[in-house]
Amino acid sequence: MPTMTEEEKRDSYRSVAQAIAGAVAPTKNTVSRMATVSCLLSEAFPHYYWTGFYLVDPDVEDQLIVGPYQGTMGCLIIPFGKGVCGTAAATGETQVVEDVHAFEGHIACDTQTNSEIVVPVYDAAGKLMAVFDVDSTEPASFDSLDKECLEDIMAQVFATN
């Protein structure tokens, strides 16, 4: 169980956000940026067990395909509306799930996951480009502070020109 206080968590997000801003500066390439964001966030928070992106499939409507991630093998395809990632994509809203086993339709790519947060990722034009998914082996690892900080990081990296 993460033992961080709210203040420690906010400080950690602040410093990782700075590290990310510096690291991604050399390129606008989406795959390179997503790989770097996944790596730095997963290194910053030991309870991040699976950390990565599902991309809006350019070839199949209303479908997500796996993108850059850190962790055990993720499912390759998730339809919009299915599971936590598909719900975030379909609603455009961040999903904070304290207990994935109680989430109807949760997709268990890895049986060790117990809680999860999924943040929609928008480009500078406000178009959904991906979702960012973090899974934890502990229950209730994520809260409104994770939501706020991760939404800020995604906007900073992917929605600025």
Ligand code: SME
């Ligand atoms: N648990 C997710 C699927 C993706 S994996 O966990 C990597 C979901 O229900 O959307």
